[in-house]
Amino acid sequence: MTSQVNSPAEQDGGAAASDRTPVAPGATAAAGEAGAAATAGTEHGSTEHSATAAGSTAKEIRRLDRVIIRFAGDSGDGMQLTGDRFTSETASFGNDLSTLPNFPAEIRAPAGTLPGVSSFQLHFADHDILTPGDAPNVLVAMNPAALRANVADLPQGAEIIVNTDEFSKRAMAKVGYATSPLEDGSLAAYRVHPVPLTTLTVEALKGFDLSRKDAGRSKNMFALGLLSWMYHRPTEGTERFLRSKFAKKPEIAEANVAAFRAGWNFGETTEDFAVSYEVAPAAAAFPTGTYRNISGNLALSYGLIAASHQSDLPLYLGSYPITPASDILHELSKHKNFGVRTFQAEDEIAAIGAALGAAFGGSLAVTTTSGPGVALKSETIGLAVSLELPLLIVDIQRGGPSTGLPTKTEQADLLQALYGRNGEAPVPVVAPATPADCFDAALDAARIALTYRTPVFLLSDGYLANGSEPWRIPDLADLPDLTVRFASGPNHELADGTEVFWPYKRDPHTLARPWAVPGTPGLEHRIGGIEKQDGTGNISYDPANHDLMVRTRQAKVDGVEVPDLVVDDPGGDAGLLILGWGSTYGPVTAAVRRVRREGRAVAQAHLRHLNPFPRNLGEVLRRYDRVLVPEMNLGQLAHLLRARYLVDVRSYTQVTGMPFKAEQLADLVKEAIDD
Numbered sequence: 001m002t003s004q005v006n007s008p009a010e011q012d013g014g015a016a017a018s019d020r021t022p023v024a025p026g027a028t029a030a031a032g033e034a035g036a037a038a039t040a041g042t043e044h045g046s047t048e049h050s051a052t053a054a055g056s057t058a059k060e061i062r063r064l065d066r067v068i069i070r071f072a073g074d075s076g077d078g079m080q081l082t083g084d085r086f087t088s089e090t091a092s093f094g095n096d097l098s099t100l101p102n103f104p105a106e107i108r109a110p111a112g113t114l115p116g117v118s119s120f121q122l123h124f125a126d127h128d129i130l131t132p133g134d135a136p137n138v139l140v141a142m143n144p145a146a147l148r149a150n151v152a153d154l155p156q157g158a159e160i161i162v163n164t165d166e167f168s169k170r171a172m173a174k175v176g177y178a179t180s181p182l183e184d185g186s187l188a189a190y191r192v193h194p195v196p197l198t199t200l201t202v203e204a205l206k207g208f209d210l211s212r213k214d215a216g217r218s219k220n221m222f223a224l225g226l227l228s229w230m231y232h233r234p235t236e237g238t239e240r241f242l243r244s245k246f247a248k249k250p251e252i253a254e255a256n257v258a259a260f261r262a263g264w265n266f267g268e269t270t271e272d273f274a275v276s277y278e279v280a281p282a283a284a285a286f287p288t289g290t291y292r293n294i295s296g297n298l299a300l301s302y303g304l305i306a307a308s309h310q311s312d313l314p315l316y317l318g319s320y321p322i323t324p325a326s327d328i329l330h331e332l333s334k335h336k337n338f339g340v341r342t343f344q345a346e347d348e349i350a351a352i353g354a355a356l357g358a359a360f361g362g363s364l365a366v367t368t369t370s371g372p373g374v375a376l377k378s379e380t381i382g383l384a385v386s387l388e389l390p391l392l393i394v395d396i397q398r399g400g401p402s403t404g405l406p407t408k409t410e411q412a413d414l415l416q417a418l419y420g421r422n423g424e425a426p427v428p429v430v431a432p433a434t435p436a437d438c439f440d441a442a443l444d445a446a447r448i449a450l451t452y453r454t455p456v457f458l459l460s461d462g463y464l465a466n467g468s469e470p471w472r473i474p475d476l477a478d479l480p481d482l483t484v485r486f487a488s489g490p491n492h493e494l495a496d497g498t499e500v501f502w503p504y505k506r507d508p509h510t511l512a513r514p515w516a517v518p519g520t521p522g523l524e525h526r527i528g529g530i531e532k533q534d535g536t537g538n539i540s541y542d543p544a545n546h547d548l549m550v551r552t553r554q555a556k557v558d559g560v561e562v563p564d565l566v567v568d569d570p571g572g573d574a575g576l577l578i579l580g581w582g583s584t585y586g587p588v589t590a591a592v593r594r595v596r597r598e599g600r601a602v603a604q605a606h607l608r609h610l611n612p613f614p615r616n617l618g619e620v621l622r623r624y625d626r627v628l629v630p631e632m633n634l635g636q637l638a639h640l641l642r643a644r645y646l647v648d649v650r651s652y653t654q655v656t657g658m659p660f661k662a663e664q665l666a667d668l669v670k671e672a673i674d675d
Helices: 008-014 029-039 079-093 144-153 169-174 197-204 212-216 219-230 236-245 250-269 296-311 326-332 348-360 371-387 414-419 437-452 462-466 543-558 582-597 617-622 636-645 662-674
Strands: 002-005 047-051 058-064 066-074 096-102 117-125 138-141 159-163 191-195 275-279 289-295 315-319 340-344 364-369 391-397 455-461 468-472 576-581 603-607 609-611 626-631 649-653
Touching (some): 066 079, 066 144, 066 275, 079 096, 079 117, 079 219, 079 236, 079 289, 096 462, 117 144, 138 144, 138 219, 144 159, 144 169, 159 219, 197 212, 197 219, 219 236, 219 250, 236 250, 296 364, 296 391, 296 437, 296 462, 315 326, 315 348, 340 348, 348 364, 348 371, 348 391, 364 371, 371 414, 371 455, 391 437, 391 462, 414 455, 414 609, 414 636, 437 455, 455 582, 462 582, 576 582, 576 617, 576 636, 576 662, 582 603, 582 626, 582 662, 636 649, 649 662
Parallel strands (some): 058 275, 066 138, 138 159, 315 364, 364 391, 391 455, 576 603, 576 626, 626 649
Antiparallel strands (some): 002 289, 047 058, 066 117, 096 117, 096 468, 289 468
16 A cells, blocks of 8 residues: 655645545445544644544544554454554555564464463554554454553553454453453553443444354454554445455454444444544655655665566575565565566575575575574575675574574574574675565676675564554665676687686676676586686685685675765764664664654664675774674674774664664663763
């Protein structure tokens, strides 16, 4: 779903009133226009009243600048779908947003248990935001387990919408409730809305030929309708989505639409919800352009397709399904029309072997995986280093070691990406900062791989992969030119005047060797993992040649052109630098903003290129009295910086499977400033 954003002034003055006041599901356009007229001319932060569908009860409307909502229930309750639909409508409305899906690794985790809780958190605002938020303002709890697992994250005064139908003694006892939290006063600090979601859904669908169990499955759509009413979200897109998703089962489609509308109407008519809320579009947060909501894995997929287009090379993905990277395989398999070929291999080793073969054959070759798969691919990555062929290794990091935490995030593969191979096998490493940045990072990784004829690691993680945010769709004319010139004939003249092809005769600037497509007459050459002679590519056991080749491959990676590190230090007088990499960008930047609003000076920088480092990194580090590096591992980047630059870097680490919170880092920064 896309939305067009003009300049802030244009959007504010030119948006139709009906864009700001969604029409109730099933209502006429005239009713929507009347509702829009009733709210016209109100100021931000003001309170107004609107009539219900029956015209009998006036309901208060409050304007907010931001909201954090968390949907939580069993992994079979459809919380990810519910959150995704609310997010899509929020994106189309024009809010800035950030999401945090959080779900168990099991396909169907035990129902009603704490480990089986699945949640989806969405932070949306009328201004620029960077994280999914620290603490939800609203929790939708579909059962006792969802309430128990999430209530500790709520601030006082938060709203809790509880599905009372699921609060049986047995269900509560399963998660450790001796008494009902809805009755024992333990939720007195919150505004609790007890709603029999299942009963109301079944009642709304009594006209459909569905069992009570089947009808009850639509309770997530009832909850979505209720929240859509509470926050004035558009509804047409969700109804279209449901009819498309269940196109082969029209009765199921209409039942879900009916449940969605029933939830909206319940909010409009019940006395328990006397207030609804509006969050205006974030017009000032976005430059002019066309935007869509995008997840990290989807952005990365589109980036790979764009790189294929810009290089005029066919895209080949060799992959074995693994969480949280599988979505890239799923997405790329849909785009055969762009010349994309996907191969789902029988294992990780076969996947990268096929990808490396495709690289030898002249394709833009990619393999996708997560930490455990990288370990299995390591020998073939070393082979790609020896062959000096372009290959993208996409590692969507997750909690480890071993199987670890498949659906939780971590940044603990950095040292594996740098050093997890036998021998001296240097590989460039690129790390995106946000879900949308995965698009640009994929293009950047492809640039390095194609220009320098080397495998490149692209280090994303589960937080970026599954999270989403608005993305400005770029103009094709603004994308980099990645055109590649294949070898087409002899490139070396022997002493006797004979012209021959030397597969390891290098470009003097990039040290890249020529890329010869198999089958090109006269360019036959030897490949394999045994050391090659410089220039000729013949097998060589000569000690001096091996030393030369090892140092040349390292020099090639060291010479990769990357931009200098940009430092955000408004006053130029900060004594503390907070340095992040990868997905820590959002919470680090949000924390820095909080600290600066209190009048304190702090500098910030963020690394995309982790091998080679930006050439000015050492100078930047030595410029500050203290350097703080937060990362979701036990200090891997900090270790590298200390060893390379002999700077006393302070490490702050977290390996909980969850991203940092802005408040947590803001407190840390203030402590470091005061130290």
